[in-house]
Amino acid sequence: MxxxxxxxxxxxxxxxxxxxxxxxxxxxxxxxxxxxxxxxPAQGSSHEPEAEGWTSTGSLQTFPFSGVAHFTIGPAESPIDFFNLIFNSTFMAMLVSSINSHGLHLMVKSSDGPNAFKWNNTNEDEIRIFLALLFHMGHITLTNLNDYWSTDVLYDLPFKTFMSQDRFLSILRNLTFSDNNSYNNTDPNRYVKPIMVFFNSVMKTLVNPSKNLTIDQSNVLWRGQLRIRQTGNGQKYGVKLFALTDTNGITQKMHMYCGSQATVLQGEDHADKVVMMLMEDYLNTGRSLYTDNFCNSVTVAENLLQQRTYLTGTLRANQLRNPMITKSRIARGTLLTRYNARGVCVTNYRDKSNVLMISTEHHSDFVQSRNRHGKVKQTPKVIVEYKKYMRGVDRKNEMLSYYQSFKKSTKWHNQIVIHVMQVMLLNCFNMFNEQMKRSGDNSRPMSFYDFRLKVIKRLLKLDTPTDRLTQASNIPSTSASQKITTDAGDVIHSPAYLPKNDIGKTKRKDCRHCLKKRNIRKASIFYCPLCIKKPGLCITCFGEFHRY
Known part of the structure; x- marks a missing residue:
């Protein structure tokens, strides 16, 4: 053809x-x-992020900090004053109501069973004692919870003086923060959400934080079956919590991760939503946010920039919209930097391993820094600033780990409530020391241990080690027995006669020691007026009970 x-x-x-x-x-x-x-390549393709216009040079946006860091604490001065600021009457009323409601619910639920649960309503005074004992357990680590009430000679602890073991365990079992209508709810957040809401609200009222804030994630250990259980961050299994913290270690806001069970913050961009939710009260003021790689991405950085908020932190290499340098292999001591048109800087720095950083505030210029061994070296400025402001979060987590209360519990939400209350107590301490510093007090800052002890003693009405004994010794008695004091000043308990009734006959009490140790009911006309519960004791058991 x-x-x-x-x-x-x-x-x-x-x-x-x-x-x-x-x-x-x-x-x-x-x-x-x-x-x-x-x-x-197609514009906006995630496979070719350089198409977005990443360049080796660029500029960052600048805007001033318009907020003012201050406390709204009134005349608070002593440790117990700061404790009462956060553990206020609203908190106590909500906690008492929740515990009583849950206790009655369990009692009704188990009334027909062989192991019926009995519950007597608690009150604020008893809850304050309960919290004091709970916090004091963080100072004394024991394997078994029962050992705190043991009368064995190897365990000479004051817990039995203030509350019985059965009562403590009964309150612990009902330690929730929920309303009366939440028992049929399938939301896993139902037992702890109210305390989170309260905490976020009260901290917003008391503290206006400084410019630099951090978002940290931690796991509260839990090994049992749970739909929202996560892994990682030093704990093999647990419930993940996000916390917004300032550079003084004061936690401003908290959020519990519920994964697919979440009702609001869920989906593929869950981390982005968490960042914006935690920062919603502090946007458009020129603040700087420092986070780890779980929360960071180019999209989050740009969204915060639109709200006049900086972002700095580590970055994952597999995030969408990353520049190509995040997957580059470079020599040790060198770095690669890329900027986009919106003012986001991404850095790939090689030290012992590759470190990816993202920032909208700091460039990657080398500056001198000193490591923990005192050696001076050249480090990118973005890394220096990140370590500087994340140190407050590390210090907070370290201090929380020192005095953890007894962990074994029947329910996972007990652990969350206890953890939140530990954070509240740490906030009280950090606010106390920061206020002392702002008031010009040049004395040495109080340690967290001493602060906790002062609060616990006030909750138990023990300003000094002998206050409780002194108060008990003022109780009138028909006995001629007087308080005996040794040469060293130690108070020795001595027996007293029980008072007489209306017809002049001496009353009697069962000897507590005979009943508990020998399982024998033995009536006695003697008791100890210096013990908090004034137990009945026979003369034979008096010395053994007090370990004389």
């Missing part, structure tokens, strides 16, 4: 299939493509 005939056939085919996608694409490909040309 001649070339003219071939041309004529081609024209006819083109006319017949001119409307089809297959022919038009193939004809355009054959007519416009050449072997030397490469395909152009």
């Amino acid at each position: 001649s070339s003219s005939n071939l041309s004529e056939v081609s024209d006819q085919l083109a006319e017949m299939f001119s409307d089809t996608e297959e022919f038009s694409s193939s004809s355009s490909s054959s007519s416009s493509s050449s072997e030397d040309e490469e395909p152009t």
